[in-house]
Amino acid sequence: MGIYVHIPFCEKKCYYCDFHSVVVGDLTHFAKVTDDYLISVRKEALYYKKQWGNKSLSTLFIGGGTPTSLPPQKLASLIRFILHEFPFAENPEVTIEANPHTIHLNDAKILASAGVNRVSIGAQSFQNNLLQSMGRLHRSDQIEKSVLRFKEAGIDNVNLDLMFGLPEQTINDWKDTLMSALSLKPTHLSCYGLILEPGTPFAIWEAKGILRFPTDDDQAEMFEIAREVLVKSGYEHYEISNFCKPRFEARHNLLYWMNMPFIGLGSGATGYLNRRRYTNIAKISEYIKGWMNDCPIYERESLISEKQEMDETMMVGMRLLQGVSEIDFMERYGMSFFEVYPLEIEGLLNKGLVELVNGKLRVTKQGLYLENMVSGAFLP
Amino acid sequence: MTQKNIRNFCIIAHIDHGKSTLADRILEYTGTLTQREMADQVLDSMDLEKERGITIKLQAVRLTYEAHNGEKYTLNLIDTPGHVDFSYEVSRSLAACEGALLVIDASQGIEAQTLANLYLALDHDLEIIPVINKIDLPNADPERVKYELEDSIGIPAEEAVLVSARTGEGIGEMLEAIVNRIPAPKGDSQAPTRAMIFDSHYDQYRGAVAYARVIDGNIKVGDMIKMMSTGRTFEVNELGVFRPALVAVNNLGPGDVGCVMASMKDVRDTRVGDTITNASRPTTEALEGYRPAKPMVYCGLYPVINEDYVALRDALDKLQLNDAALTYEAESSAALGFGYRCGFLGLLHLEIIQERLEREFDLDIITTAPSVVYQVVLTDEEVIEIDNPSDLPAVTNIEHIKEPYVHATIMVPDEFVGAVMDVCQDRRGVFSNMEYITPERAKIDYEMPLAEILMDFFDRLKSRTKGYASLDYELIGYRESKVVKLDILLNGNPVDALSCIVHQDKALSRGRSLAEKLKEVIPRQQFEVPIQAAIGNKIIARETVRALRKDVLAKCYGGDISRKRKLLEKQKEGKKRMKSLGNVEVPQEAFMAILEVE
Numbered sequence: 001m002g003i004y005v006h007i008p009f010c011e012k013k014c015y016y017c018d019f020h021s022v023v024v025g026d027l028t029h030f031a032k033v034t035d036d037y038l039i040s041v042r043k044e045a046l047y048y049k050k051q052w053g054n055k056s057l058s059t060l061f062i063g064g065g066t067p068t069s070l071p072p073q074k075l076a077s078l079i080r081f082i083l084h085e086f087p088f089a090e091n092p093e094v095t096i097e098a099n100p101h102t103i104h105l106n107d108a109k110i111l112a113s114a115g116v117n118r119v120s121i122g123a124q125s126f127q128n129n130l131l132q133s134m135g136r137l138h139r140s141d142q143i144e145k146s147v148l149r150f151k152e153a154g155i156d157n158v159n160l161d162l163m164f165g166l167p168e169q170t171i172n173d174w175k176d177t178l179m180s181a182l183s184l185k186p187t188h189l190s191c192y193g194l195i196l197e198p199g200t201p202f203a204i205w206e207a208k209g210i211l212r213f214p215t216d217d218d219q220a221e222m223f224e225i226a227r228e229v230l231v232k233s234g235y236e237h238y239e240i241s242n243f244c245k246p247r248f249e250a251r252h253n254l255l256y257w258m259n260m261p262f263i264g265l266g267s268g269a270t271g272y273l274n275r276r277r278y279t280n281i282a283k284i285s286e287y288i289k290g291w292m293n294d295c296p297i298y299e300r301e302s303l304i305s306e307k308q309e310m311d312e313t314m315m316v317g318m319r320l321l322q323g324v325s326e327i328d329f330m331e332r333y334g335m336s337f338f339e340v341y342p343l344e345i346e347g348l349l350n351k352g353l354v355e356l357v358n359g360k361l362r363v364t365k366q367g368l369y370l371e372n373m374v375s376g377a378f379l380p
Numbered sequence: 381m382t383q384k385n386i387r388n389f390c391i392i393a394h395i396d397h398g399k400s401t402l403a404d405r406i407l408e409y410t411g412t413l414t415q416r417e418m419a420d421q422v423l424d425s426m427d428l429e430k431e432r433g434i435t436i437k438l439q440a441v442r443l444t445y446e447a448h449n450g451e452k453y454t455l456n457l458i459d460t461p462g463h464v465d466f467s468y469e470v471s472r473s474l475a476a477c478e479g480a481l482l483v484i485d486a487s488q489g490i491e492a493q494t495l496a497n498l499y500l501a502l503d504h505d506l507e508i509i510p511v512i513n514k515i516d517l518p519n520a521d522p523e524r525v526k527y528e529l530e531d532s533i534g535i536p537a538e539e540a541v542l543v544s545a546r547t548g549e550g551i552g553e554m555l556e557a558i559v560n561r562i563p564a565p566k567g568d569s570q571a572p573t574r575a576m577i578f579d580s581h582y583d584q585y586r587g588a589v590a591y592a593r594v595i596d597g598n599i600k601v602g603d604m605i606k607m608m609s610t611g612r613t614f615e616v617n618e619l620g621v622f623r624p625a626l627v628a629v630n631n632l633g634p635g636d637v638g639c640v641m642a643s644m645k646d647v648r649d650t651r652v653g654d655t656i657t658n659a660s661r662p663t664t665e666a667l668e669g670y671r672p673a674k675p676m677v678y679c680g681l682y683p684v685i686n687e688d689y690v691a692l693r694d695a696l697d698k699l700q701l702n703d704a705a706l707t708y709e710a711e712s713s714a715a716l717g718f719g720y721r722c723g724f725l726g727l728l729h730l731e732i733i734q735e736r737l738e739r740e741f742d743l744d745i746i747t748t749a750p751s752v753v754y755q756v757v758l759t760d761e762e763v764i765e766i767d768n769p770s771d772l773p774a775v776t777n778i779e780h781i782k783e784p785y786v787h788a789t790i791m792v793p794d795e796f797v798g799a800v801m802d803v804c805q806d807r808r809g810v811f812s813n814m815e816y817i818t819p820e821r822a823k824i825d826y827e828m829p830l831a832e833i834l835m836d837f838f839d840r841l842k843s844r845t846k847g848y849a850s851l852d853y854e855l856i857g858y859r860e861s862k863v864v865k866l867d868i869l870l871n872g873n874p875v876d877a878l879s880c881i882v883h884q885d886k887a888l889s890r891g892r893s894l895a896e897k898l899k900e901v902i903p904r905q906q907f908e909v910p911i912q913a914a915i916g917n918k919i920i921a922r923e924t925v926r927a928l929r930k931d932v933l934a935k936c937y938g939g940d941i942s943r944k945r946k947l948l949e950k951q952k953e954g955k956k957r958m959k960s961l962g963n964v965e966v967p968q969e970a971f972m973a974i975l976e977v978e
Contacts, residue, residue, distance in 0.1 A: 004938055192934040220929035241934050256938045270939035277942060302942070312941055315948070319936055351906060370906060371932040376948040 002059035002252045003082060005041060006266030007067040007075075008284055009034065011102070015135040015205075016163075018197035020268040020282040021065040034070055037284060038078055040291035041265050044280075047296065048263045049085055051273060056089045059252035062096040062116075069099075072107040076114035083115050093118055093251040095159075100146040101138035108153035118250075119150050120159040120190075126180035127173050130166050133211075135201070140180070147184045157248065158186045164222040165194035167202070167211040174222045178229045187248040191226045192241050193219045220369060240319045240371060257320050259313040268299070275304045306333065310340055314378035318354070319371060323362025337361065344377040384564040385451060386635040388593065389509075390458045390473055392498055393483035394491040394850065398513045402483060402545040403441075403457060409551045410443040410455070412623060439579045439591045440476075440637045442621045447559045455558060456637040458578070458593075460497070468671060471500050472578040472653050475669060476593035476637060479507040479562030481554070486512050486520035486542075489821060490528050492791035492850035498533065507562045510535055511554060516544040524818070532817035565595075567634030572663035573597030573605075573656070575632070575640075580650035582702035583641075586618070590640045590650035592632070595667060597658065599632045604659035605642060608666040609651055613659045614642035646701040673705035675723025676784070676855070677730060677750045677834060678767035680711060680877065681737070682719030684744035684957055684968055689718045695741040696720060699733060706733060711768070715877040715961050716746060716971075721768060724750075727834055744957065749880040749974040752831045755782040755858050769879040772865050775916065782858040784830040787812070789852045791823050796845040800824055803841050807832035808883060828853075829861065829883070835975075866891055868898070869912040869919075870964045877971060884915075891921040897973040902966060904928035909964050 010021045027033050060082060067075060079094065095118040096111060111119075125131050126140040147158055160181050164174050181189060194213070196203045205211040214222070227237055235243040239257060242250065255262055264271030267287035270279045281287050281297040290297035304312070310333055317324035329337045338345060345361065348354040353367035353374050367374050393399035406412075443455040460473040474480065480501045484490055501508060510529055512522045526537035541557055543550030579591040592599075599605065599616060606613045618641040620626045632638045644650055653670040657663045683692045696708045707723035724730040730750060737743045753767045757779045766772055788809070790800050794816070801811070801824070809826035816822050833853060841849045866887050868878035878898075882890050891913030898911045902925050913921040936944050958965040 193930075193932075195934055216930050223930065240932060240936075253937060256936070256941070259941075262938055264938060268939075270942075272938065272941075279939065279942075300942075312945065315945065316936055316941060353906070366906070369930050369932060370928065372948060372951065373906065373931060375944070376952055379945065379948050379952060 001055060001057050001261055002061065002255050003045075003057060003086065003263045003265065004252070004269055004271070005060070005062045005078070005082070006264070006269040006280075007062060007064040007070060008037075008267050008282075009069045010064065010066045011069050011099075012135060012137055015133075015201040016194060016197070018200050019065065022284060024069055033284065033288075034074070036288045036292075037267075038070075038074060040288045041078065042081055043291045043294060044265050044296065045082055045085060045263075047294075048265070048271070048273070052086070052263065054087050057086050057092065058089050059093045059255065060088075060095070061252040062094075063120075064097055066099050066102065066122075067096050068102040068107065072110040076110050079111075079114040079116065095120055095250070095252055097122065098146065098150075099136075099138060100142040103146040103149055105149045105152060108149045108155060112153045112155050117155060118157040118159070119155050120161065120188075120250075121146055121150075123160040123181065124163045125166065125169075125173070126177045127169075130169055130173060133167055134163075143180075144184055147186070157188070158184075159188035159190060159250065160184065160186045161190045161192065162226075163192050163194055164226070165214050165219040167205075167213050169214060169222075171218075171222065171225065175225060175229070178226060182229075182233050188242070188244040188250060189230060189235060190242050191223070191230075193223060223369070238321055240368065254320075257316050259309065259316050272304075275306075275309060277302050277304055307340075310337075311378050311380070314341070315375040318361075318363055318367075318374050318378075321362060321368070323354075323357070323360035325360045327359060341378055348374060348377050383567065383569070383633070383635045385453045386456070386565055387453055387479065387558055387562045388456045388458065388477045388565060388635065388637055389479040389481060389558060389562055390460050390477045390501075391481045391483055392460065392494060392501060393513075394485070394488070394494045397483050397485040397488065397491075397494070398545045399483055402481070402511070402513060402543070403459075405545045405548055405551050406443065406455075406457065406555070407441065407624065409548070409555065410445045412441065412443050439581070439639075440622060441624050442637070443623075445555055445559065448556060449559075453559050455555075458637060468673065469579065469652055470497060471504070471669070472576070474501050474504045474506060475667075476576060476578040477504075477506055478565055479509060479558065481558075482508050482510045483513050484510065484525050484529075486514045486522045486525055487517055489525055490532065490791070490817065492789050492823070492852045494850075495533075495789070495791065495823070495852070508535060509554070509557050509561055510540040512540050512542050513545055515542050516547050516549065528818050528821070532823075565635030567594070568596045569598060569634050571596035572661050573599060573603075573658040574663050574665075574667055575599060575656040576667050577650055577652055577654050577656060579652060580647045580704070582647050586641045586643070588644040588647045588650040588701075590642075590644070590656065592638065592640055592656055594632045594634055594636045594638075596634055596663070598634075599640060599656065599658075601630050605640070605656050606659040606662055607649060607651070608655040608657060608663075609670055609672070610649070610654075612649060614644055614649070616640060616642045647704045651704055673725070675705060675707055676726055676830065677724045677752060678721060679724075679730060679750040680713060680716070680719050680748035680768070681708075681722050681734070682713065682716040682746045682748070682877070684746055684959070686717050688743055691741065692720065692737070692743055692745070695737050695743060696722070698741075699736060703733075705729065713748070713770075713877045715875045715966075716748070716959060719746075723767070744968065746877070746959070746968055746971045747975070748877045748971060750834055751881060752784050752829075752834065754784075754863065754881060757782065769865050769881050770876050772881065780860050781863050783861040783863060785827055785856050785859050786830050786833060786853040787856045788826045788828050788833065789823060790826070790841065790849055791817070791821065792845050792849045794820055794822050796848060797822050797824065799844040800841065800849060803837070803844050804828065807835075807837055808885075827856065829859075830855065831881075831883075864915050866894075867914045868894060869910075869914060870898075870902075870966065871907075871909050871962055872912075873962050874914075875961055875966075878974060880974060887915055888920050891915075894974060895921040895923040897976065898970055899923040899925055901969040901973055902964070905963075905965060907963065 008021045009024050094116045096116050097120045099122050123143045128139050230243045237243050261272050267284050268282035278301045279299045281299050355364050391399050440458045445453045445455050458473050458476055460470050512525050526540055529535045530537045541554045574596045575592040575594040577590045577592050581589045583589055601616050603616045604613050619629050621638040655666040683689055700706050705725045708720040711721040712718050737745050751767050753765050756764050758777050759779050792800055804826045809828040812827050813825040838851050862884045863881050864884045866880050866882050867874045895911045895913050908927045909925040911923045912919050958967050
């Protein structure tokens with residue numbers, strides 16, 4: 001089980017991003033707002049602590065936004081607070097997201113001393129022209145520097161986020177990015193195909209014909225290249241968009257893909273507790289206002305029935321290349337997924353989208369590329 | 381009111397030439413409605429269709445007019461439908477009249493449809509009063525219209541009445557002309573009853589309502605009446621006339637126009653053109669001109685969702701209560717499952733029904749390619765009629781096939797004559813005649829296959845003539861024709877619902893464009909989907925829907941689970957609206973494609 005903390009601040013909004021975040025420079029009293037925000041997160045943490053009880057926790061993930069847009073001391077103090085208040089098991093995975101240009105060696109050391117032992121760096125691309133066109137603030141040489149600083153500070157479990165399907169991106173650009181990333185010897189790589197989210201500058205520019213994006217077929221090709229290159233270099237492809245050196249899976253993210261409960265803290269954060277899924281109000285001032293009165297304000301909230309949870313367990317579980325274990329499913333729900341989804345699974349098997357290997361139902365290669373068809377089959 | 385003071389008339393006009401406004405003005409002028417009540421065009425208004433809990437179709441309005449000679453007259457204004465699909469109904473309405481107002485727009489001149497209805501009116505020996513309308517408009521040219529009248533129809537120019545339905549100018553003169561020029565109805569009140577049904581309507585409380593014109597004898601409340609075409613008898617519960625509200629009367633005599641209510645189950649009991657007689661003292665001779673409503677076009681209607689099959693039948697049942705021309709019978713398609721083969725008067729009629737099924741009954745419908753009725757002469761000389769490509773016998777058993785032809789009359793300004801001929805030629809038209817009605821306006825006659833007219837011919841005609849062309853057509857019989865069955869194969873399997881019968885000269889281009897269109901509308905799927913057009917075993921066109929390579933979300937973390945679920949559920953919803961043919965998911969639009977391609 002784990003905790004996610006959302007830090008909704010950024011120095012600049014990237015052109016593809018539809019996450020809720022505010023640009024630091026737009027805030028008049030930045031220090032006041034961030035302090036109030038961090039106080040609210042602490043209050044929220046204590047609120048869920050009561051509900052949580054003394055079940056053991058194993059991961060903490062600080063995401064955003066850009067967590068490192070806050071002063072490192074403040075982040076460190078929040079991390080210490082959470083690790084102290086909740087019953088964490090030994091050697092928890094503590095991850096923080098960082099952007100290459102925001103990291104100094106001293107910052108990395110402060111975070112490490114607070115318990116951070118894994119970092120996820122938003123590298124995205126090693127082509128400066130592409131970085132610029134997506135609205136990123138860093139240049140490619142800063143990626144290497146930031147990796148080295150984290151390693152020097154003792155955080156050598158490093159993930160790099162990479163993106164393909166960028167405007168004007170060529171196959172060779174993508175290969176170059178992969179090779180550059182490999183040269184930094186990260187333990188983990190996330191390779192995301194760009195999604196044009198409605199309302200983002202990218203989506204608007206695409207609609208107006210200002211930018212040209214690779215087609216879905218081009219994206220499929222880039223994805224295929226990533227698989228070949230990374231697997232050849234000793235990485236395991238363990239989730240649709242994720243690759244790791246053996247035993248370096250993102251433990252926190254595995255919780256999501258196994259559909260386990262987790263606590264979400266911060267504006268816009270989602271949590272899943274006692275078959276209740278909540279998403280906090282996204283607007284920062286509203287979020288703070290709520291906790292000033294010691295109560296959560298939700299953007300939405302829903303109760304998940306057992307059947308719905310089964311559906312979702314299959315829906316997210318099939319993203320893992322190892323698949324969903326029949327025994328695990330049975331232990332959790334008292335019946336096999338073959339009993340719950342007989343026709344659905346038969347259909348998927350017939351279409352060659354899934355296969356049953358060693359008691360696990362998993363996607364085939366084609367099912368991997370058409371995962372929506374697989375997931376969709378488990379929904380009513 | 382004595383018979384000699386009755387005048388029955390209708391208004392013949394092209395769409396937009398001001399029929400409704402003119403009718404309103406007549407109602408207002410005769411005091412049938414005050415100006416305050418004239419909120420909108422009465423004859424077209426749906427709001428007034430509710431009276432004493434029943435719905436009424438304002439088909440015939442009774443007006444009282446005091447003429448300049450001091451006598452009171454009863455004027456019955458009978459409405460006529462205005463589309464080529466309904467030409468038989470038009471002819472029955474005309475048969476209920478002694479005269480007609482021929483309304484012509486002072487700036488537009490005579491149009492083909494007007495002319496076609498005028499000829500129909502002349503066939504019925506109606507007294508024609510030409511009315512040149514919209515004379516108040518700045519571009520009005522009544523002199524040119526008078527010239528057209530005299531030159532093309534042979535109506536003396538001085539007979540025309542100039543009016544403006546908008547301002548009311550000339551309406552008085554027009555009413556005097558109606559009284560003075562249209563003859564009183566003939567008919568013998570002592571003779572056995574004969575009344576002609578010129579329209580009918582289904583009302584949920586009273587059953588079918590017949591709109592009839594009494595020729596001889598009388599109809600009284602309590603009478604047993606008999607329908608000559610079916611021999612069925614009914615007791616009259618109510619008689620009425622519209623002023624424009626329904627007013628009950630006890631008797632309808634010779635020359636009268638009104639509605640007859642006799643607990644009739646549906647409009648099949650009140651067939652347009654049929655003769656009503658008295659059951660105890662019946663006439664021996666029915667009135668001439670009865671023709672059972674005969675569908676010209678057939679297509680399959682299928683529910684998108686199979687479970688809606690019963691709902692579709694119930695809906696067709698209800699529509700049929702009020703539509704004697706609509707026919708349907710159950711059929712099944714390998715591709716679409718269970719549905720109904722439906723017959724229509726024409727494409728407009730088909731579209732109306734389809735729209736009503738979707739709007740009023742909330743059904744999602746797939747329509748298969750409309751087909752005319754072909755006569756297939758078999759090698760053993762037997763002749764069968766087919767309206768469904770699937771029913772076409774094996775080629776080896778066919779001696780030849782005949783298809784229905786129409787005589788089409790098109791009127792256009794002379795600059796578009798070339799364009800019209802192009803379009804007609806392209807549609808296998810055979811030129812028969814052309815004459816100039818005025819130096820600027822031509823009337824072109826073609827003989828054409830009905831099937832060609834059905835495929836967006838009029839739209840094509842209008843677009844090639846900047847909207848100036850008008851069209852009218854009538855069936856002239858069957859002719860031998862080299863038609864073939866064009867099949868569409870998806871993933872190697874023929875899809876019966878996409879088959880159509882086409883002329884062999886057009887099969888290749890039709891097959892190609894159909895395959896191209898299907899490629900556009902069929903979404904990419906897990907496997908490559910070949911689309912083939914074939915005649916018999918011969919493939920004449922091929923397209924391929926490439927396999928879908930990637931359908932996956934890049935990210936799915938804690939906050940994305942609900943989102944992913946919603947997205948997938950939406951995808952699934954879309955899929956439910958598709959028909960699964962073998963392995964291929966085919967959207968509703970694919971079946972529409974066949975209507976859209978050239």
